[in-house]
Amino acid sequence: MGSSDKEHFDEYAYQNKIKHIIFQNYFAVYAKIISTRWKTNVFLIDGFAGRGHYGNPDEDQAFAGSPILALQALARDAQLGTRVQTWFIEKDADHFDNLEQSVNSFVKINKGIRKPILTNGEFVETLQPILDEIEDGGGGIKPTLLFVDPCGISGVGFGTISSILKKPRCELLLFFNYDGVSRTMGLLRTDRDTPSLTELFGSSDRVEHLRGIAQSDMKPREKEDAVIAAYIQALRDDARADFVVPFRVEYEHRQATSHYLIHASKHSLPFKIMKDMMWEVSRDENWEGSLELLQASKGTVHDFLRSDLAEVDRQIVEALSGGRILSVGEIIEDFPEDPGNLYSRGCYRRRLLQLEASGKIVVLDEDRETVLPPGKRRKSRDSKTKKQVPTIAQRLFVRLS
Numbered sequence: 001m002g003s004s005d006k007e008h009f010d011e012y013a014y015q016n017k018i019k020h021i022i023f024q025n026y027f028a029v030y031a032k033i034i035s036t037r038w039k040t041n042v043f044l045i046d047g048f049a050g051r052g053h054y055g056n057p058d059e060d061q062a063f064a065g066s067p068i069l070a071l072q073a074l075a076r077d078a079q080l081g082t083r084v085q086t087w088f089i090e091k092d093a094d095h096f097d098n099l100e101q102s103v104n105s106f107v108k109i110n111k112g113i114r115k116p117i118l119t120n121g122e123f124v125e126t127l128q129p130i131l132d133e134i135e136d137g138g139g140g141i142k143p144t145l146l147f148v149d150p151c152g153i154s155g156v157g158f159g160t161i162s163s164i165l166k167k168p169r170c171e172l173l174l175f176f177n178y179d180g181v182s183r184t185m186g187l188l189r190t191d192r193d194t195p196s197l198t199e200l201f202g203s204s205d206r207v208e209h210l211r212g213i214a215q216s217d218m219k220p221r222e223k224e225d226a227v228i229a230a231y232i233q234a235l236r237d238d239a240r241a242d243f244v245v246p247f248r249v250e251y252e253h254r255q256a257t258s259h260y261l262i263h264a265s266k267h268s269l270p271f272k273i274m275k276d277m278m279w280e281v282s283r284d285e286n287w288e289g290s291l292e293l294l295q296a297s298k299g300t301v302h303d304f305l306r307s308d309l310a311e312v313d314r315q316i317v318e319a320l321s322g323g324r325i326l327s328v329g330e331i332i333e334d335f336p337e338d339p340g341n342l343y344s345r346g347c348y349r350r351r352l353l354q355l356e357a358s359g360k361i362v363v364l365d366e367d368r369e370t371v372l373p374p375g376k377r378r379k380s381r382d383s384k385t386k387k388q389v390p391t392i393a394q395r396l397f398v399r400l401s
Ligand SMILES: C[S@@+](CC[C@H](N)C(=O)[O-])C[C@H]1O[C@@H](n2cnc3c(N)ncnc32)[C@H](O)[C@@H]1O
Pocket: 001, 005, 008, 047, 048, 049, 050, 051, 052, 053, 064, 065, 066, 067, 089, 090, 091, 092, 095, 121, 122, 123, 124, 149, 150, 151, 154, 155, 156
C-alpha cells in the first residue's frame, strides 16, 4: 500500500468534501431516476471504498466516507433503501476492518436498507471473474453506478471499468489522478516500461500515443488536455460512453492539476445532471462556476476575463440571429445536451439573464410577442450570490433586441 493510501484518511481535505458532495448528490439522483423510471433494482459498486470515515470516529471528528454517504442517501428514501444493492470493495485489511465496523453500525440503526456486500480484496480481482461469468451467460447486469476512487493510478483496470460501463444504464464516476499519470509519463521519455499506464488506459497502443505526447514540445497545459482527451476517447471507443464530463481539481497550494473527477455515461440526461452538479460546487458569489475546482489560483481569475463565457454568449446570439425566436427551454436544455458541450444548464440560464441585462436580448411571453421585462417576472434568490434575480421560465421565449 502506498503511503498516500495510509495517510489519505488522516485529514479531510476540501477537495474530498467536494468529491463527496458530487458523489452523494449524484448517486441519490441516479438511483432514484433509474429505479422509478425503469422500475428496476440498482447497483452501486464502490471499488476503492476506503475505511468508511475520515478523521477519528472515536473523537467525534469524523467525516463520512463514500460508503457511509451512499448508505445515508439510501436511508433517507424508503423506496431507494430496498431497491439499491451496495457493494464495497477495499483491498487493505486495516481499512477493511474499519469499513466493516462503520457499515455494520450504520445498517444496525437503519434497518430499511438492503444489507451491503463487503469484500476485502482488489477491485479488478474481485470484479473480473464475475464480469466474465456475465459475459459468458450473455445476460446483462443491473444498472450500476461504478465509483472508482483510488489514491494513485495502479489497480484501476480499464478493461474491468469498460466491461461494466458499456452495459445498459451503467455509469462511471472516476478519480483520475492526473498528477500521478503525468509523473509516470516521465518514464515514457525513456525506454522504461509503464505497466500502470497500460492498465489505466487499456492498451499499449494508447500508451504509445501518450509517449508521443510526453516527447512532444507541447506546453504543460496542452499535454494535460491531450492526456484527458485520450482517456475520454478510450471510454468512448471501448465502452461506447459518448457523454463524458471531466471536472478538473487544482491543488490547494500549487497552481497545478491534482486530479480530475470523470463521469461517463451513454445518455445526455445523466451528462446534463452531472455537469449541473459539478458546476454548482465550483460557483460562488464571485465566480460563475466552471468544470473545475480552483483552489491555489482562486481569486486570480475573474469572470469578466473569461473567454469561455463570451463564447456561450456568442453561441446564444448566433442561434437567435436572422430574427429567430427560441424558447428558453430550447437554449437551456438543448445546447448542454451536445456531448462536446461543457457548460451547465444553470450557466445558460444566467447568461440569458446577463444578455437581457446588457440589452442584447429580450424575453417574450408564451405568445412569442409580448415583451416581458425583468420587472414583470417573478424574482428568486440565487443560492450562491444570495441576490434576488429575475426568473426565466423554460416556457418563455427569447429574441435579439
Ligand atoms: C481514496 S481512498 C478511497 C476513499 C473512499 N472512496 C471515500 O471516499 O471514503 C482509496 C482506497 O482504495 C484502497 N485501494 C487501493 N488499491 C486498491 C485496489 N486495487 N482495490 C481495492 N481497493 C484499493 C486503499 O486502501 C484506500 O483505502
